[in-house]
Amino acid sequence: MSAILHIIEYDVRNFFRYKWWLVGLISMNLADLFIMAIVYNQMLSSDVMKEIGSYFNFFAPGLAVTGLFASAFMIGREVNMERRREVHHYMLSLPMTRMELAIGRVLSGGMRGMIYMSPLLLTCFIFLRFPTIWQLLVILAVLFLLAMGISGLSIAIAVSTSSLEKFITARGLVYYTLFFCSSVFYPLSLIEGLGKDGKFPMVLVTLAEVNPLSGASDMIRSFLLVGYPPFSYASILNVVVFSAVFTFSAAFAYIKIIERK
């Protein structure tokens, strides 16, 4: 257990070495929220606006999930870089089990996601409303599970790709697929409607429905937005499954692939 804590310390301290860069990114995220809200409130059709009320209110939880995703994914870039610079030889030589090392990396990626997302989530609370204690605990638990899954996904990609270019390409594919087919930027009902009208492939509609990013965004909205449809518990199950699959994939990939060379 102490070995896992040391690995978390290693990764979280590395994360905070970029503190001013992170502050800049969070500020840019918040600026994006306000600018997009002003622009999109004018651009969206009245049908959509009737459903979501205000784009600021709709997008703020989505932005928190976006921030969580981007920062939890950063651990993969570091693992990939460590592998290319052979720093992983040092990590693998430390007196700890491979499982402790892998779990430590996944957990720290998740924690970094939560740290980065905190100011964005706080913004939601300030501008929408504060949740009850239970709602807050559910939000934090689900988002931490999601962050772990994202961290695991990025580590699995990082140890499976030999170069930074390949890692960045894979990251781009994952980013755009998961964000495009989700309710982070637009309501799920809009995607489902387009699917029924044959304007959107049904496979992508299904992906948007089971996407853990949709589940997490809609859960926060259902707690913070008055009149927003209640979230389905199945969406939490999606997050749990996503987290479990990628946490173990990452641990397995880290242990098996990284020792080969």
Next chain:
Amino acid sequence: MPPIIQIQNLTKKFGNLAAVDHLDLEIEEGEIFGLLGPNGAGKTTAILMLATVIKPTEGTALVGGFDIRKSPDKVRGLLGIAFQEPKMLWVATPWDVVNWHAKVCGLSTEERKRRVKQVLETVDMWEPRHKNVHALSGGMRKRVEMAKVLIQRPKIAIVDEPTTQIDVVGKHKIWNMLLELRDEGSTIILATNELYEADRLSDRVGIMHRGKLLVCDTPKTLKDSILGGDIIDIQLEKDASPTIVEELKSFKEVVDIMQVKPTNLRLYLNRVEEVVPQIMNLLMKKNVPVNSIRMSEPSLDDVFAHYTGLTIEEAQKDEG
């Protein structure tokens, strides 16, 4: 007492290339074992397998009685490594690197506070302890890498080319640190391509070339094993002709001749005092002017050349 490390048929292949080729070796507890060879000889790959960082293709090793394949976690608990290229957290200070390493190796907070300062002072890194590692010179980074092993005081310390990029004063400091570490009870594997370093520090030396262990014994026994107890290096004004080399070989005291450069000959021979005047007479008679002549005892360089037919520099180029 059984050897602390028993390597049995250890092999690592990358595709068709055998980086380490059926290595058999035993290392005794408390000794400094020099693993000598040019870059690319397989030293680092062998070390990484012993440290359970990479998996062998074939064979295994027992480290402190634990099999590297079956009990890698237990093996890692016995080892400390100073890598060839310093493996640092990519954005950190020397203090962070050593302190975190000590923490992972289980040193208590009190002990850590004391020992981090002590070790960083020993390696002359206390002053720049809060500098970013990117701002450190190669030698300073190497010293931080050594500090990790010194603070850990492992049962088995592996140091991979510990003094490359380090000035002469720094080299001597690191050598003394390794000797102290051995005196405190650690077994040390010293991988190096510096013959003088291996000769000076090692209780025994194993010479590796192209993944294979060519020979292994004490430096003295290895040097004594070369036929012809004396060496003379002759530098000629002009290139040595094959005829003159043949004529020199005809002396019964001359065991072997190596043409180091077109103008430089190294002769391995017996009864040097008697034969040198005869050699000089021959060269004068043949009108071969001599720039210099130097007598010496065999070094590990000569041992390496004897077993591989190459100087370590040539072997390095060969591997490159």
